[in-house]
Amino acid sequence: MNILLLCNKSPWPPKEGGPIAMNAMVTGLMEAGHLVKVLAINSNKYNIPEDSIPGEYRRRTRFETVYIDLSVKPWPAFLNLFTGRSYHVERFISEDFSSILISILKTEKFDIIQFETLFTTPYLPLIRKLSSAKLVLRAHNIEHLIWKRIAAKSRNPLKKLYLIHLWKTLRKYELEMLKQVDGIVSITGKDADSFGKMAPDTPVIGLPFGIDTGKTVAVIPAARQPVTLFHIGAMNWIPNQEGIRWFLQKVWPVLLKKYPDLKFHLAGREMPAWLKNLKMKGVVIDGEVPDAAMYMGNHSIMVVPLFSGSGIRIKIVEGMLAGKAIVTTAIGAEGIDCNNGENILIADNRDAFIEKIGLLLENPSLIPEFGGKAHQTVIRNHDNRQLMRKISDFYRDILH
Numbered sequence: 362m363n364i365l366l367l368c369n370k371s372p373w374p375p376k377e378g379g380p381i382a383m384n385a386m387v388t389g390l391m392e393a394g395h396l397v398k399v400l401a402i403n404s405n406k407y408n409i410p411e412d413s414i415p416g417e418y419r420r421r422t423r424f425e426t427v428y429i430d431l432s433v434k435p436w437p438a439f440l441n442l443f444t445g446r447s448y449h450v451e452r453f454i455s456e457d458f459s460s461i462l463i464s465i466l467k468t469e470k471f472d473i474i475q476f477e478t479l480f481t482t483p484y485l486p487l488i489r490k491l492s493s494a495k496l497v498l499r500a501h502n503i504e505h506l507i508w509k510r511i512a513a514k515s516r517n518p519l520k521k522l523y524l525i526h527l528w529k530t531l532r533k534y535e536l537e538m539l540k541q542v543d544g545i546v547s548i549t550g551k552d553a554d555s556f557g558k559m560a561p562d563t564p565v566i567g568l569p570f571g572i573d574t575g576k577t578v579a580v581i582p583a584a585r586q587p588v589t590l591f592h593i594g595a596m597n598w599i600p601n602q603e604g605i606r607w608f609l610q611k612v613w614p615v616l617l618k619k620y621p622d623l624k625f626h627l628a629g630r631e632m633p634a635w636l637k638n639l640k641m642k643g644v645v646i647d648g649e650v651p652d653a654a655m656y657m658g659n660h661s662i663m664v665v666p667l668f669s670g671s672g673i674r675i676k677i678v679e680g681m682l683a684g685k686a687i688v689t690t691a692i693g694a695e696g697i698d699c700n701n702g703e704n705i706l707i708a709d710n711r712d713a714f715i716e717k718i719g720l721l722l723e724n725p726s727l728i729p730e731f732g733g734k735a736h737q738t739v740i741r742n743h744d745n746r747q748l749m750r751k752i753s754d755f756y757r758d759i760l761h
Contacts, residue, residue: 362395362396362472362473362753362756362760363395363396363398363469363470363471363472363473364390364395364396364397364398364471364472364473364474364475364756365397365398365400365465365469365471365473365474365475365494366383366386366387366397366398366399366400366475366477367400367401367462367474367475367476367477367481367484368383368399368400368401368402368477368478368481369401369402369453369477369478369480369481370383370401370402370403370404370406370407370409371401371402371403371407371409371414371426372384372386372387372399372401372477373409373414373415373418373424374409374413374414376630376653377594377595377630377675377676378501378594378595378674378675378676379477379478379501381570381675381679382501382548382570382675383477385570385571385572385745386475386477386499386570386571387399387422388573388745389571389745389746389748389749390749390752391421391422392745392746392749393746393749393750393753395753397421397422397423398422398423398425398465398469398471399422399423399424399425400425400426400427400458400461400462400465401424401425401426401427402426402427402428402429402431402453402458402481403426403427403428403429404428404429404430404431405430405431405432406431406432406597406631408428409426411424411426425461425465427455427457427458427461428457429452429453429455429457429458431452431453433452437451441530442523442526445530445533446530446534447527447530447531447533447534448527448530449480449504449508449527449530449531450479450480450482450483450531450534451483453480453481453483454483458484459484459487462484462487462488463487463491466488466491466492467491470492470493470494471492471494472494472495472756472760473494473495473496473497473756473760474488474492474494474495474496474497475496475497475498475499475546476496476497476498476499476542477499477501478499478500478501478502478504479498479500479504479534479535479538480504482498482538482541482542485538485541485542495543495544495756495759495760496541496542496543496544497542497543497544497545497546497756497759498538498539498542498544498545498546499545499546499548500545500546500547500548500552500556501548502548502552503535503552503555503556504531504535505528505529505531505532505535507600507669508524508527508528508531509528509532510600510668510669510692511524511528511599511600511603511669512524512525512527512528514603514668514669535559536559536560539556539559539560539563540560540562540563542563543563543564543759544563544564544565544566544755544756544759545560545563545564545565545566546565546566546568546752546755547565547566547567547568548567548568548569548570548696549567549569549695549696549697550567550696551567551695551696552567552696553565553566553567554567564755564758564759566751566752566755568748568751568752568755569678569696569742569743569748570675570678570743571743571744571745571746571747571748571749572682572739572743572744572745573745587622587623587624588623588661588662588721588722588725588728589623589624589625589626589659589660589661589662590623590624590625590626590660590661590662590663590664590718591625591626591627591628591656591657591660591661591662591663591664592605592608592625592626592627592628592629592663592664592665592666593627593628593629593650593653593656593657593663593676594629594665594674594676595629595630595631596629596630596631596632596633596636597630597631597633599669600667600668600669601629601667602633603668603669604665604666604667604668604690605627605636605666607666607668608664608666608714609639609641609644611711612666612711612714612715612718613625613641613643613644615711615715616715616718616719617642617643619715619719620722621643622643623643623722624643624644624645625643625644625645625664626645626647626660627644627645627646627647628647628648628649628650628653628656629648629649630648630649631649632646632648632649653676653679654679654683657679657680657683657685658683660685661685661686661721661725661728662685662686662687662688662718662721662722662728663677663680663685663686663687663688663689664687664688664689664714664718665677665680665687665688665689665690665693666689666690666693666714667689667690667692667693668690668692669692674689674693674694674695674697677689677693677694677697678697678739678743680735681697681699681704681705681732681735681736681738681739682735682736682739682740682743683732683736684729684732684733684735684736685732685735686706686721686727686728686729686731686732686735687705687706687731687735688705688706688707688708688714688717688718688721689705689706689707689708690707690708690709691707691709694707698738698741698742699735699738703731703734704731704734704735704737704738705731705735706720706721706731
């Protein structure tokens, strides 16, 4: 099959959740024998120079990018209040992107055109006019659910009203798109069930992101004394910022009082100013790191305090692959095949976080025990070759 992937950001380099998931799809489809072309958005938020992408990768994927300014502009954002349209989606509409897409569709015939995330779907009507390909949405999240959860947690009345507007307009748009595509590939089984209820006439498959288990490194051993806590993730994502702020305010002071030599390391791109300038005992701001796996290997316990968001937290799966003991929330663990107390620890409030982290700190032998089971879980459930066979079958079903 000839497959065009429309990506909301470059799948290379695969250093954060979205690009990791998209790159696994790109490489997996090619290894499964399909022709793949990638058209990706470059933006002020995530800009990857094309010449920094390996030449062989660019050649095989016939890689192209289009720049779109995704910055939030106050006046258009205000005017959007009176349109009933999703401002989240409107920021991704670009004449330049449309022009390149038209050129591609006029020169090449595709069997499948896959939208990576909801935010590339504004081009669906244009594609319908120019192509007979089947159109598939690969949903990394239930997008409106993220904003519903963010709105629910907001305490500022005016901000809350605006967030509710963003949630409701995004929900309206998302529900419309689910009914217009020919198939939905959800990144979790739980989300697949939800999409099936929202769009009962659209074929849906739950397919987690994949890893090349043939190239998987051995379990990285848990760090010896001193045991350290760490978090790694894109810090321009609101749920990550919210969770870390909560952890530092509610949990960290209590832990530090009980374990005065404990260190908490924070890594991730786009570290906000309030974290860069943070002066809090025991907290180390490492910022963006060149190698996530190596960073994980240098620390012991992964802490992921997420209270909003949707889909699957790929950094948690990466942490499991690296053999880390992980403490997260029920929302953080959504969509991951894990069992509380077996291969992960779930905590949904301050006392539970303190209890679960304390359990590991006072019983360090449990750290590699949890990590080893987590590693085996990922190897079992995320083999990219098996996943690509499943999605290939899904494509064939909707083509016939």
